[in-house]
Amino acid sequence: MNRREKRKQREYSYVKTFMRFSLIFLLFLVDLAIILVGSYLLNQYTVYLYAFIELLSIIVMIPLIASDRNAAYKLYWLGVALVLPIAGHAMYLFWGRSVINRKAHREIQRAIDKANECQIMNPELITKLSDEDADKGKIAKYLYNQQYPLYENTAVTYFEVGERFFEDVEEKLKLAEKYIFISFFIIADGSIWERYTEILEEKLSQGVKIYIMFDDTGSFMQMSDTSIKELKKKGFHVLIFNPVEKSYHRLFFNYRNHQKILVVDGKYAYTGGINISDRYANIISPYGHWKDTGLRLEGDAIYGLQLIFIGMWNASGGDIHIDDFSIEKQTIPGGTYCQPFADGPSNNPSNPAMDMFLHIISNARDHVNIMTPYLIIDDTMQDILCLTAKSGVKVRIITPGVPDKKIVRHLTVVHYGPLLRNGVEIYEYTPGFLHAKHCTNESSAIVGTINMDFRSFYTHFENGVWIPNGDVLKDIDDDFEKTIAVSKRITYEEWQNRPWIEKLLQAFLYFFKCHF
Numbered sequence: 001m002n003r004r005e006k007r008k009q010r011e012y013s014y015v016k017t018f019m020r021f022s023l024i025f026l027l028f029l030v031d032l033a034i035i036l037v038g039s040y041l042l043n044q045y046t047v048y049l050y051a052f053i054e055l056l057s058i059i060v061m062i063p064l065i066a067s068d069r070n071a072a073y074k075l076y077w078l079g080v081a082l083v084l085p086i087a088g089h090a091m092y093l094f095w096g097r098s099v100i101n102r103k104a105h106r107e108i109q110r111a112i113d114k115a116n117e118c119q120i121m122n123p124e125l126i127t128k129l130s131d132e133d134a135d136k137g138k139i140a141k142y143l144y145n146q147q148y149p150l151y152e153n154t155a156v157t158y159f160e161v162g163e164r165f166f167e168d169v170e171e172k173l174k175l176a177e178k179y180i181f182i183s184f185f186i187i188a189d190g191s192i193w194e195r196y197t198e199i200l201e202e203k204l205s206q207g208v209k210i211y212i213m214f215d216d217t218g219s220f221m222q223m224s225d226t227s228i229k230e231l232k233k234k235g236f237h238v239l240i241f242n243p244v245e246k247s248y249h250r251l252f253f254n255y256r257n258h259q260k261i262l263v264v265d266g267k268y269a270y271t272g273g274i275n276i277s278d279r280y281a282n283i284i285s286p287y288g289h290w291k292d293t294g295l296r297l298e299g300d301a302i303y304g305l306q307l308i309f310i311g312m313w314n315a316s317g318g319d320i321h322i323d324d325f326s327i328e329k330q331t332i333p334g335g336t337y338c339q340p341f342a343d344g345p346s347n348n349p350s351n352p353a354m355d356m357f358l359h360i361i362s363n364a365r366d367h368v369n370i371m372t373p374y375l376i377i378d379d380t381m382q383d384i385l386c387l388t389a390k391s392g393v394k395v396r397i398i399t400p401g402v403p404d405k406k407i408v409r410h411l412t413v414v415h416y417g418p419l420l421r422n423g424v425e426i427y428e429y430t431p432g433f434l435h436a437k438h439c440t441n442e443s444s445a446i447v448g449t450i451n452m453d454f455r456s457f458y459t460h461f462e463n464g465v466w467i468p469n470g471d472v473l474k475d476i477d478d479d480f481e482k483t484i485a486v487s488k489r490i491t492y493e494e495w496q497n498r499p500w501i502e503k504l505l506q507a508f509l510y511f512f513k514c515h516f
Helices: 003-066 071-083 087-096 098-116 123-132 134-145 162-173 191-205 225-234 302-315 352-362 379-390 406-414 416-421 454-459 472-485 492-496 500-510
Strands: 151-159 179-184 209-215 237-241 261-264 268-272 289-291 294-299 336-343 367-371 394-400 425-429 432-434 438-441 445-448 462-467 487-490
Touching (some): 134 462, 151 162, 151 472, 191 209, 191 225, 225 237, 261 302, 268 302, 268 462, 294 336, 336 352, 352 445, 352 454, 379 394, 379 416, 394 472, 438 472, 445 472
Parallel strands (some): 179 209, 367 394, 394 425
Antiparallel strands (some): 151 294, 151 336, 261 268, 268 294, 445 462
């Protein structure tokens, strides 16, 4: 079967995926309809209902207010209960309480913790970095206490576009001799995946063990059922994270694996914002030029990323024995410190992803540079950005000029106002869609999968790499300056004078921002 016939067969197999997601959506609507219709039918008992609602609010909403959940999350559910007095309470009881998904989260976290038990915890490195720079030592100690140790002897290579990232990955895949770990939010049928699968099939025939994991929702209508069957039939180990049909009734499908990790033989590891899809290499360009970035690690810190992959693989029903994939010690000329870390809803209220952004921003002395495709932040993040800017630090944020999701674009824009008013500079990438995810100051950087939005900070499983020094920091800053040069600066006056219909829509969407 030639490539054209394979592509045609895959196109037909998307129908099954579409029908599966459609059925899940319809079942969710049925659940919602039962709640709303039931609430309407009860309206005739107004007096009794009023007393019942008061009692229900005490039982349900007061514990919510007193909980340690995020303020935006609390306001969202309080608003739902206010707008829909009966149905809103029922919706919260069914879907809003943390206890609803506690068992599933506990099982996921158990697998993650078991993998992290194998992290190489070396407190002497923390002391060494603290002696060099006290502020960096504090950040390293924070991650260390989250079971993500500091590694040294690591070389970090930065890729400023997806094209370079994919070329480098292809080159390293060809060198594999023992194993390959692949985990992405999106793996999409297309020319890149076809090239990769040809290499992977050859490596499989040579005895290389290959593990492939992708997110069910992320790869919706992008990875066909035919492609998945072909991979499994040929002997690849394949896992789909959190199939939506298993958990739609309790909204657990809301929790996605947004991590992006690729490891070859423990010698090379990749991460960043890039997914495996032709649009990330600008082979197809529905949103103008797609700007994304990534990292390659060589050396000790690879083990940190590898354990993050293994933890999520085993949390998804797999069974990888860590001892079977040990990493040989390499001497890396010019190697530096590096600290991979991960985060997700299963470890709430601990929140390393957001905390690391707060650390980078609050520790800045000269500047903060941020690239993010979405800017949907809570009051805590907004306040620290504004405070840092008002303290004389230059804070610059680049968002997309061409959106991939118009609703999310409106939510991003509505968050510009308070930031601009307090001195934060905001730019929009004019050539197209910017999908890169960085947060840097003058002395360190975070690069990874973390967007500056509610989902990345609270509902998605994410990963990142904190880089406290090294020549790669200059490469990241240089790329930021080049990106600023082709971006348009947004002024506060321009933001104030946007059309009233946009203001109205954005104000409405703001209420639901916890779900975008």
